[in-house]
Amino acid sequence: MTDLAQLESQILADIVAAGDEPALEAVRVAALGKKGSISALLATLGKMSPDERKTQGAAINLAKDKVAQALAERRELLKAAALDARLASETIDVTLPLREAPAEAGRIHPLSQVWDELTAIFADMGFSVAEGPDIETDDYNFTKLNFPIGHPAREMHDTFFFNPKEDGSRMLLRTHTSPVQVRTMLTQKPPIRVICPGRTYRIDSDATHTPQFHQVEGLVVDKASHLGHLKWILHEFCKAFFEVDHINMRFRPSFFPFTEPSLEVDIQCRRDKGEIRFGEGEDWLEILGCGMVHPNVLRACGLDPDVYQGFAWGMGIDRIAMLKYGMSDLRQLFDSDVRWLSHYGFKPLDLPTLAGGLSS
């Protein structure tokens, strides 16, 4: 074996023996560095004869290439091994639990959700949303709505009143959202198409009544709208709201001071182990009251009942929310119990739309 061959095999052996990148670098420097063994051999070429240089030069360069290639291969190997070793030491416990994202933990109250559902349905039918103050006058809450003097609703045991003012008048907490209808008729010219959702108050407190509750009323006033339209709107609404293809409804004559004729509306349902299904079954469930706006109400709001006509309806938002989403106790809606709210509430991104489904 020539010196060159011996040197080459020695270096290749050193490369294989190098256990890590610094050791390999030392081998490289010893062989190919400025003062390396192969570099030193190359330096001797200058003193050789051209022929000798030709043969020796080729041989040394061949050895150099071989060493360089071995170095590169070994370096790759060592680098990969080092990375593997590092990664092997970097394990985490992926079973550590995540925290619930805020958008997953937050909740929209069922009343707000249903409020948005109502808006989506009625906006599609061309209704806008009107609101009014909770603190009302007797005139707007009762008189203009054709409640006779002495009507029981005007008594202290049914309605929340404030203390009388110096002129003897007294404000009250509205007992329905109908004063919003009055305000709308007094300020807007027909055609009027509004829904009036809002908070209402009555002196009542038991399992099915709370002193505050929520209503949504609808009002249409123009020169042509009649009971047939009212029936159609409410039927469309019930199908959309309860998200069923068919729903049987029963319209019964009834009485309210502010409508004539007046109707109460039942929907067909089936009660089964605490669950209510709509659009099937044998039971009737009363859900709303409605009727043609009473001529006295139109007159009180400055509209001629021989020219204008219309209808109105009203229902409890709390009630329809409870029916739809299976909540059993009205009082819990106002209890702010986070366990209840987390269960019956809605996620912030559950936006009710007609396109995507009200409760998706």
Added chain:
Amino acid sequence: MKFTLSWLKEHLDTDEPLEKLADKLTMIGLEVENIDDKAKALAPFTIARVISAEQHPNADRLRVCMVDTGNGAAPVQVVCGAPNARAGLISVFSAPGTFIPGKNITLGVGTIRGVESRGMLCSAAELEISDDHDGIIELPTDAPVGQAYAEWAGLGDPVIEINLTPNRQDCTGVHGIARDLSAADMGKFIDPAIKPIKGEFPSPVQVTVEDATLCPGFALRLVRGVKNGPSPEWLQKRLASIGLRPINALVDITNFMTFDRARPLHVFDARKVKGNLVVRRACDGETLLALDGRTYTLDSSMCVIADQAGVESLAGIMGGEASGCDENTTDVLIESALWNEINIAQTGRKLGINSDARYRFERGVDPAFMVPGLELATKMVMELCGGAPSENIVVGNRFGDDRVIDFPLTEVKRLAGIEVPLVEMKRILTHLGFMVAGTGPVVKIAVPSWRTDVHGKADIVEEIVRIVGVDKVPETPFDRGEEPRKPVLTTIQLRTRRAKRALAARGMVEAVTWSFISKPAAELFGGGQAELALANPIASDLSDMRPSLLPGLVAAAQANINRGYPDVALFEVGQVFKGDRPEDQFVAASGVRHGFASLEGLGRSWSGSSAADAFDAKADAFAVLAAAGAPMQALQIVPGGPAWLHPGRSGTIQIGPQNVLGHFGELHPRALEALGADGPMIAFEVILDRVPEAKRKPTRAKPALELSAFQPVSRDFAFIVDRSVKAGDIVRAALAVDKKLITDVTVFDVYEGKGMEDGKKSIAIAVTIQPREKTLTDQEIDAVAGKIVAEVTRKTGGTLRG
């Protein structure tokens, strides 16, 4: 209003089945609330005879009975625990498979203490016909074994209960209900004319009515020489069937007239009445021992019937004990009167009396029936008790207003959307007692005296539509009109819904709390004004309209803490009240956080747990403002806030001192203590109405975007400043140096403590410099940096940290 089927058939000649009548009642506006059809519920219960009753071999209290169920069937073995089970007893038997209403079970074949039992002998309570459960029913020995018990016992008359609307006083009597049903084609109305009964002598008792507004009419008649006692069985049964207790014939007649004819009457024992009668206001403090056995103290708002001895009857509500009729009564005064509806209602409410008379008089009885009602009652008294009638005394006799309505026939189609032929309209109205004259296009309609609820055209439309059937009105698609499809929500409505979603997306849970809070809580938050205090609160802690959502939210958070959920983040968006005018009502968005309820998440976590602090509240407030469309760049943060916030850990958000949008921070420990809550708790409140309305742009397009081609440069600076210096001022000073070049200033470190001089702190900012036209040279960047240092130093007195 309750009545039985057989009672109805006294006024309506009909063969319609009960179900059909009931459905029709509901569909014409007389909503059937309940039908108690004992014949149906008790059909499987039969009359049976106990053949033998032997002691049970294994139980002292039980007997083994052999029972003859009739119809030739083999005797049945029944184990019975009733003490009265004995041989020869006729009782009521139910076979296995029968539903027992009083126990809410379906009977099966059972083995009781080793002895088989194939049925049950029943108590009255088990059949729900009385509360008697002392033993099994004992029937007379001639009761027919094998026959259905309910039928034999006369329980076969179904009781119908209707939920009467307050306008239909005419249907507080069976007669009126029958009239409605006849109009709805359910049979023929039985309405014989009432013949006056000639008086045999002048009435010895005279009547004076002092106030005709309280008593528009009063009729009286004496029947002399009556024999009072238990009323006949048919009358007793009729009253008992609807839950009324038979008393004596005279009293039963008044109760019968009340339910039969919607005509409440009163009977006085004439021998107990001293002198003449006067209808007058009560004197303050006068008392009356009424027929319900209670003594009522009256006042001058109430109307009474009095004699020389004093008050004898509470007008239209309840009679007095002193002049009441009993079995010794021989001369009876029958009163039929009209009373002021409002006064009756007020008196009844004031005294807490809910009588059948009040129920009718406060709705307004048929004024024209006052005298005929008296005639009918006289006839009944004479038939049941004998006696000789006096002439009638009638003071004021109002037949009701003559109401004639000009009714255009098109009105039905106009309001109800249904075509009804004139013949049908006339048929319906005539059956209901209206008189129709003319053939159109406008007819004259006279309203019967008993329909005090009918005044105008719309009422007539209702009469026609309810009898034709609302279900016959065709549903008509509602044209949404020419209006373009555009958003229908107002600005405040949009802000409200966005604020809710924004806060929920921050992990908060929406609460809905009461609009009224306690007065101290209201005062704590700037409320409690006299005009916002309820005159009749439902509870003392629900007495004042809330000036802020926070008292309710704090209480709600505390309730959750008490339930064992200390890490709680609640929000509410709702109305708050600063006064009683519409413009004093605002929409607030508020939230509270307690415990480990920061934005990172609820509860403790291995990845770090942070308690909610004032900056969470600040971030919540800003999230709401951004969602509500507030001009975020224009918002100013001023340290401190209202008294309910921690003075050093709170801030006010405003656009100039005149427009305060809200507050945030840690709640003041004293406020928490007053609200009974555990601190620390952080809170914010923003008034959504105060956010300035954004200018509406003509198009929806966003402004053009300018993207610089040059890399931004970031430079860090740390300043040592007095502790009182606000970071916001440093940021603003740095930003003001070059509004074009400096695009962002962030605070990345705040330090005070060890190594820092007392009363000093270090604030480190990172300034982003965005070249616009060319890359900046080092000199140019240094020049900007120098200006920043100089400006911050000038504004805050700080020095660059070495």
